[in-house]
Amino acid sequence: MRIGVDVGGTNTDAVLMDGSRVLASHKAETTANVSDGIVAAISDVLQQAGVAPASLSGVMVGTTHFTNAFVERRHLLEVGVLRLGLPASRGLPPMIDWPQDLAAAVGRHHYLLEGGYQFDGREISPLDEAGVLAAARELKRKGIRSAAISCIFSPVKDDMEERAAALLRSEVPDLAISLSSRIGRIGLLERENAAIMNASLAQLAQDVVGSFRSALDQLAITAPFYISQNDGTLMTAEFVAQYPVLTFASGPTNSMRGAAYLSGLEDAIVVDIGGTTADVGVLSGSFPRESTVSVDIGGVRTNFRMPDILAVGLGGGSEVSEDGARVGPRSVGYQLRSRARVFGGDVLTATDIAVAAGYAAIGDASRVAALPPAVVERAVARIHALITEAVDRMKTSAAAMPLILVGGGAVLVNRAIPGASEVVVPEHAGVANAIGASIAQVGGEIDKVYAYDNVSREQALEEAKAEACANAVAAGAAATTVRVVDLEELPLNYMPGNAVRVRVKAAGDLEQ
């Protein structure tokens, strides 16, 4: 048995799963002290099912905590940034395209040093070890506790980043260090951005992971716990404490993976309706379709693997105009339970409309009984039009596809959606994200350049696949279940030796 937990900005959800069966679920408000909400949610599901903590084999947590902190510029550390690559890359110094307020929050402690590699692994310059040590001493003097290291072509060869990290540690043993090669892909600025973001979250990551751990200790749960990352695979808590940035898009990923699991559908549109927004995404082979454009987070360009999501300002708390013609994007958000009419408040919300239309039994229906039917009808039509439009924008073909509705706001939809072959609202749809977390697999990746003139294509691909699988096993996957889930070859035009960049992703079930 295992537990999936989703810690969102508004709600903390938990599910207790036995194999593929949902034994119990719980939805509660997220508490200021994250750990209290988790304790409440987990102890409730254990109690409901009468299960002892000792029979759990794992706890999987999904959280948007780090994303929210970065976007809201809260709890960020100042970061020392070391870039290895001089004399190259001076034209584009670190954080050149960051928003001013964010750059101010993480400071401008930049050290451009000699080092770096060419595309084929040759050195641009030998590593400036003295420079690294000098930077370390300066960071120490400034009281900076976190550093990011980037290096030209470090995805091809990460030795210099590793060496620089060792040197930093020799001077400042307790410095938190983020290496770009562990986080991002080819593309120096984007990869470096991700490393700096990660470094800025180092303290928060320790705190949040610590509070997850203390919640589990409090419940006497000794099973290992994992945190889900952007691509729907799991990381160990220790790893997340070091690489919080890898959780950035795990929220939508979990809800989509949960939707696939609950509905049994592998290819479908998923609409996750929360309190303020509806996230629309596409499942392809039961994994979210990934975005192909660079993703901005809080105004910073990254090259993360992110699900392709369209967010629409429609949720259970969306405010509805008097005549019913306008719905959202303003929302009462987490105050739904005090401000919506069915809960005794004075704001007409989308939830009130669903209750008045007879779709949902939430709160006190008598409080919306007097709404004119024409207003209700207009608002219902508007809600469905918003969903229809979003679905249409995300679809890649005219052919009708099944639509899976999940999230607390799924009750808003009760009519056919043009372009959807069917509308599926699976059981436990309200906690799809926690279920998505609970079923997450363990993944491993590799992104390398091979010269097919020196090594045959077959041999290179075999080597890359083996390395990706080994990375998955190292991350905690059961070797027998690991398989390659994604393979991409990108020939590098103009390069000699028939150079091809190969990306492989492997994933497998968690080792029990």
Place this chain on the structure above:
Amino acid sequence: MSGIDRDRSRQLSVEDIDDLAAGAAFLGTGGGGDPYLGQLLARNAVLEYGMPALIEPEDLADDATVFTSAMLGAPTVLVEKAASGDDIDLSINRLAEVVGRRPDAIAPIEVGGINSTIPIVAAARLGLPLVNCDGMGRAFPEIQMVTYNVYGVPATPAVIVDEHLESVVVETGSCKRAEELVRAAAIVMGLSVMISCYPLTGRQVKDYGVADTLRIALGIGRALREGRRDGDPVDAMMRFLRTTRYYRHCYPLFDGKITDLRRETARGYTLGFCDLEALDGSGSRMQVEFQNENLVARRDGRTVAIVPDLISIVDRETGAAITTENLHYGQRVKVIGTSAAPVMRTDAALAVFGPGAFGIEEPFIPLENLATGEQA
């Protein structure tokens, strides 16, 4: 300084750089590298050195000296290892030493992709004006695929410089040979180098350059930006293109989703094939064949646009151009065909960068004829 009518120059603004880069991405027809980096480099240089004046070819005296400035390498390397600045200066200063004349102005060699903004960096750093024209009216992969070469202007002497400020001077009688020599040196130097080549006279720029392309790129970017605000960026861009002097034949060739992406070695080239399926449910299909740039678009087996006419794949919602290395299965895109400048469609020009130069055994037929043929 001699050779330039300064009064007619008009200043660009820093904001213009973003529009210019967006327009240049479209004119890159899938190649030319990530324009975002060029945009950042230019913005950084302009903030430090000030925006260069933008002048017209006719502002140049016939005996004025004009140098080109560009980044040369592989797009995948550029995103790791971009220019520093002093490498750009050195390529130009060294070329001046070799030819024995200082440049009066800088001109882009290609308007597509990152090389539309590198000349802004060069002009800003050296305090020279920038000429509103280029040698391709789009992007091409090789040094000889330039209008100046078509009409007999040599590409060399050419100077390439790497991050260590090592330089190589290439002097040869053939532009094709120049490409081979430069490419060989660039590989040793790490495939991201700065080049200054095609030392030109004002007369040559006026006679053989593809005029007005920087302003057109700027206009494309502006139309896209305003179109995004108003709701239909692709349509806004096409409406603008139709008002320009070269690109007025401009057609939406396809509206679809990428269903397959293959790369294979054939005819001695690495060829890419992008298969698309219509979104309207008609079952119509398109295949775009590319090397570094998009070369041929075939709809349901019939050629509807072919190099040197421009074939651009853009995001169907935002209108943002997608480079070939960023094409991806599942993307929803529009394919736009645009007529190349007349100076690029002559027999002499087609011999240098027509279909045959890319190993395609099909004649060049202007896009507007292919389109009318269909309407008939």
